[in-house]
Amino acid sequence: MGYAQAGCTKCTRAHGAPSDQRIAWIINSNACLAFSGNNSSCLANNQRYNKFFGYILYHAARMANMKVYLAGFDVFKPDAASVFASLCSEAVRLQLIPLAPIDGDLPPAVKGVQLARHIFTSNVAKLSEADGVIANLAPFRGHEPDSGTVFEVGYAIARGIPVIGYGVPAGSYADRLHAAMPCTRCEAGLLRELHSGWLVEDFGLPLNLMLACSIDFRETATEALQQLAEQRFVKTKGLGESLMHN
Known part of the structure; x- marks a missing residue:
């Protein structure tokens, strides 16, 4: 049975080849569940299409709650709490879940190297659950970005998640x-x-080739967050379409 022959009780129209509009609709609503068995003539009869939509719905549920790690030397600023509050607010506005570094939320009884290891472990744990990263790569105490931020970018790249850098001079x-x-x-x-x-x-x-060739750049943190928000749909669409051809 071809795509155009498969009807859906939820979509109220035939299922042709997946379009951007329909994929975005599925991501936004987690709908189109009629292929689970409500209509024998629907998508249940098309194994490849079921595979596509099943994966899209699973992945969309995850990407709809996209977690974004906020990397940068902003933790050292005297107004760090205000900076991260603003970043978190913008992320939430874009329907992203912000993950701020642990540096500003430290156990009072931990000091010295033990404190440093606590910060490292906590930040790596957040990076490990993130679905994307924005990174303040403006020059810090010299001509290069903050070395800790660069490590976090490399960690994210090794995990295969998108990184958007910002703050780099023209x-x-x-x-x-x-x-x-x-x-x-x-x-x-x-x-x-x-x-x-x-x-x-x-x-x-704009920066060392190992950074410049592995990430995207935007001018501001807001633009970086917007780019990640847009990539939710692009990534889900691309992965789903690849399944259609397998």
């Missing part, structure tokens, strides 16, 4: 470094620090 990393310190081109045409001779990575990318 232009390439090489241009910014060249403006901040004396640099020169060597005989081979490579950009190097004038005094040390160290090579400056010069690919026209």
